[in-house]
Amino acid sequence: MNMSSSKSKKKSRKILQVETFSLPSTLSRMTSIWELANSQLRDITVYEAGKPIEETARELGVDPSVIIKLASNENPLGPSPKAVQAMRAALEDAHLYPDGSGFYLCKAIATKLGLTPENVILGNGSNEALEFLGHAFLDAMRQDEVIASEYAFVVYKLVATSFGARMIEVANPDYQQDLEGMLEAITPRTRLIFIPNPNNPTGTLVSQCEIESFISRVPEQVIVVFDEAYFEFLDNPPDMLRFVRAGRNVIVLRTFSKIHGLAGLRIGYALARPDVIDVLHRTRQPFNVNSIAQAGALAALEDEAHLRETKRVIDKGRAYLQEQFAEMKLPFVPAVANFVMVNAGDGCAVFEKLLRRKIIVRPLKGYGLPEWIRISVGTMEQNKRLIAALKEVILPQ
Numbered sequence: 001m002n003m004s005s006s007k008s009k010k011k012s013r014k015i016l017q018v019e020t021f022s023l024p025s026t027l028s029r030m031t032s033i034w035e036l037a038n039s040q041l042r043d044i045t046v047y048e049a050g051k052p053i054e055e056t057a058r059e060l061g062v063d064p065s066v067i068i069k070l071a072s073n074e075n076p077l078g079p080s081p082k083a084v085q086a087m088r089a090a091l092e093d094a095h096l097y098p099d100g101s102g103f104y105l106c107k108a109i110a111t112k113l114g115l116t117p118e119n120v121i122l123g124n125g126s127n128e129a130l131e132f133l134g135h136a137f138l139d140a141m142r143q144d145e146v147i148a149s150e151y152a153f154v155v156y157k158l159v160a161t162s163f164g165a166r167m168i169e170v171a172n173p174d175y176q177q178d179l180e181g182m183l184e185a186i187t188p189r190t191r192l193i194f195i196p197n198p199n200n201p202t203g204t205l206v207s208q209c210e211i212e213s214f215i216s217r218v219p220e221q222v223i224v225v226f227d228e229a230y231f232e233f234l235d236n237p238p239d240m241l242r243f244v245r246a247g248r249n250v251i252v253l254r255t256f257s258k259i260h261g262l263a264g265l266r267i268g269y270a271l272a273r274p275d276v277i278d279v280l281h282r283t284r285q286p287f288n289v290n291s292i293a294q295a296g297a298l299a300a301l302e303d304e305a306h307l308r309e310t311k312r313v314i315d316k317g318r319a320y321l322q323e324q325f326a327e328m329k330l331p332f333v334p335a336v337a338n339f340v341m342v343n344a345g346d347g348c349a350v351f352e353k354l355l356r357r358k359i360i361v362r363p364l365k366g367y368g369l370p371e372w373i374r375i376s377v378g379t380m381e382q383n384k385r386l387i388a389a390l391k392e393v394i395l396p397q
């Protein structure tokens with residue numbers, strides 16, 4: 001017994017020595033991590049999220065409660081009280097793994113939308129569902145291409161690049177997505193087309209009619225992804241689920257981060273044909289959506305009163321902001337969701353000045369729009385404070 005264990009020790013020591021000798025010489029000196037990392041990652045800039053309230057409060061030396069964040073298109077009313085109650089109850093079972101299939105939530109989503117649970121997959125935010133698409137459909141060796149509009153939500157480019165696909169950006173005249181231009185950009189290598197509807201940060205919507213005409217001309221092998229993160233804010237939302245029901249290669253993404261007020265929980269979903277959803281399931285982690293998020297989302301989905309009240313506050317707030325921008329003669333893009341993009345002259349400078357007045361907005365330099373900022377609609381009190389601060393910052397005294 002003793003002899004065999006000492007033998008095996010010797011053996012393992014020998015292996016260790018061999019491994020040490022076989023280390024490539026580049027690794028024995030200080031190596032740039034970029035010699036080891038996947039080369040396409042060089043083309044990615046780390047996603048710059050809206051500045052968190054706590055960080056800003058620390059920097060300004062003020063209490064976080066005095067800061068207004070209008071930077072990430074969150075629900076200014078907070079989560080539904082029913083969701084909070086459900087999440088509190090779910091905490092008691094936090095020692096158990098979540099339901100990996102999201103059985104109850106998928107069923108509730110399907111019932112609400114007139115689909116089946118097999119049409120639904122949950123993601124850790126709809127951003128994770130975007131990543132499923134990369135895993136499922138993009139291949140660097142095949143030199144796949146992804147199409148989206150210029151100024152489209154930046155995560156499409158991050159996903160395409162990180163999976164080694166080529167991102168084709170179609171010009172965005174007047175900040176409206178050009179579907180005809182997208183059709184012209186299709187090649188035999190095109191795998192995915194992303195259409196955020198409405199788009200972030202421009203806040204504009206593509207109509208049902210334009211989409212019908214577009215879909216009828218997209219080749220069968222191209223998958224069209226409609227990102228409907230802001231769907232519930234629309235008065236007359238276009239119906240993209242009809243393409244799912246008709247068996248098209250169409251995927252619809254939605255989220256609990258926006259009107260449902262659960263951005264911190266990270267939960268969203270994709271809707272598609274059952275065979276498409278089956279493919280996506282193969283790309284996800286077994287327990288990708290936590291149990292607290294599932295409980296909160298289930299309750300939020302059913303809290304119609306909270307959804308209605310949020311939409312009412314946003315509609316009123318958006319109208320007020322746009323009126324004020326017009327009065328101040330600030331160019332803005334008329335919007336349909338819970339944010340407005342406005343030309344502030346120098347977006348970064350105005351962002352900094354508003355920050356000193358304890359208001360966080362989103363400069364859009366990273367989108368190639370250095371003059372613009374994006375302002376999320378807040379409560380009326382927040383909107384009024386924003387406008388007062390903006391007048392101090394922008395209008396000549």
Ligand SMILES: Cc1ncc(COP(=O)(O)O)c(C=O)c1O
Pocket residue numbers: 072073124125126127128153196198199200227229254255256257263266267268
């Ligand atoms: C167009 C669009 N899609 C998706 C998302 C991400 O949503 P989630 O929080 O569900 O990942 C956002 C968030 O800002 C968005 O604007």
